[in-house]
Amino acid sequence: MANTPERPRRVRVQRDGPLLIEGPVEVVGEHGEVTVSRRFTVAICTCRRSRIFPWCDTSHRRRGACKPSGPAARPDPEATRDGGDA
Template sequence: MPHTPDRPRRIRVQRDGPLLIEGPVEVVDENGEVTASHRFAVAICTCRRSRMFPWCDTSHRRRGRRPCEGGPEGGPV
C-alpha cells in the first residue's frame, strides 16, 4: 500500500536481515550523500556486507553471523 499523508510509511524489521521500506525513498549516508530509489519497496542493508550499500544484495546470507550480532558469544539478542 503506498505512502500517503494520512498513512505513515511502513518499515519492516527482520531478524538477521535488511530493513524493508515502502518506497520511493532517499537514503542519506554519514557523509551527506543522497542515494535515491523509486521502487515501490526497497531493502536497506543493516549488516554493511552489501557491495551495493545502502541497498541489500543478500550478502548476509552467504556468511555466518558475527559474534557481535547476538547469541551466546555476542551477548543478548
Template structure:
C-alpha cells in the first residue's frame, strides 16, 4: 500500500526546484505534481494534482495514471477439503 506523503515524514529535505519521486515496491511511482508524462507515441498526459501515481505495470485502464490494477486479485477461500474420507 502506498504511503501517504502528507503524513509520513521524510528524513531527506527536498531541494528547491526539484520534484520528489517515490518508487513503491510492486506499485506505482509517486510523483509530486503538477506533472506531464510523455508517452511512447509522443502524446503528453498532464495532471495538476499535488501527487500523482504513475503506473509501472501497464495494467491500468487510466494509463499512465495508476488505478491500483497492479494489486493482486485474491479468490474467495474455498471450503477446506475433507482429508479423512470415510
C-alpha cells in the first residue's frame, strides 16, 4: 500500500467551552504524562474544572462560563465575581 500523507487534525474552538479535536488523540500533560483517546471526536477541557481532566465533563456548564485566559482575554466590566479562582 502506498504511503499517503495523513490529513491534519481538525480542532474546533468554542467560546466558553472545550476544544473539540477529531480523534484519535494523545494529550501530553504539563508533567509529561500521556493520556490517549481513540474516540472519533474528543473534548479537551480548557477551564480545568473537569473531574476527568484533560477530558471535558461539562463542568463549565454547571458552574458558569469558563474564565478566558491568555492575551485574548478581556475583562468583562459587567461580571460580578467574588474574586476567588475556581
